Amino acid sequence: MSISTKRGDSGETDLMFGKRVPKTHPRVRTCGAVDELNAQLGVVRASDVSDALEQCIDKIQSHLVGLMGVVATDSDDHQKYADKGYQGIALCDVEWLDGIVHEVETVQGHRFRGWSRPGSQGALAGAALDVARTVSRRAELMSWEIDDAELSVARQFLNRLSDVLWLLARSREAGDAS
Template identity: 30%
Template sequence: MRIYTRSGDKGQTSLIYGDRVAKNDLRVESYGTCDEANSSIGVALSHLEREEWEDKKSFMAVMHKIQTILFHVGAELATPKGKEVQWQLKKEHIDELEKHIDQWDENLTPLKNFILPSGHEASAGLHMSRTIARRAERMAVALESEGELNNPLVVSYLNRLSDLLFVAARYVNQCLGGNEVPLQPDV
């Protein structure tokens, strides 16, 4: 099978179940942004390959599971309203994110002010992933407001994912000695 089909050359693409829509359709933008967040997480994690710290194996396993779930969230978003979703996001997936947020956050210095995305390359990359996840969340909210979202948990998951990515960025900085740069309000 070839990677190119030429079927999208006129600005249309297929959703799951074959429905054709414009490539700038809100549904396509939503799942495309999940894909972008997933790729961004992968780039951030690639900066950790050469690093060693006590919790690295566990951290990477959590992040790879999140990438897998995020791929499935994209598939949910690519499924037209009313059609059967093959894999469905569940409340347990959100609970698991919260567990990891709490686990990593308990070891972090409490924030007294905003911080700039910075520090170790992986940390800065996770901050970038966080902003992309927030954009995916906004698009899912728009899809929901149009009555086109199959599973309302998608919005909650993306919201919590961005929280996790923020804490993960701080956690990586702490584990690897990255510098957190506080926002200077009087610039």
């Protein structure tokens, strides 16, 4: 199948299960922001980071694919999505991010002590993580424009992810291996 279907030339696009919506629909815009976040995390991975950080980013990116699928599913079709066995996003994924927060704050000692100036420490990966953090925050805010209670865990994930990315940026700027 070609990536170029030309179905979007009229300003509409498909959600999961074929429902058509305008490209300006909050679901489409939120998916676009999450896709941008995923791409920015790819920049982090390519920025000479440790194996541990690369594996962490890879797992985050995997979760973002499932999150996009949930966001791209109309509220009437969430059961179909689950029945098909598509990857979603679960509370245990949010808890995994909580574990990262705990690790970086408690073990590494990186806590919020005021806002940082992204890039000021000369760490490209740290600056790229800060860009990813802002995109995560925007994606979360956009998700609140969608009237769908099934997105509560996705919103929690994006909210927590922005915190994790902030902490990872500080860790990277400090020269920690993570």
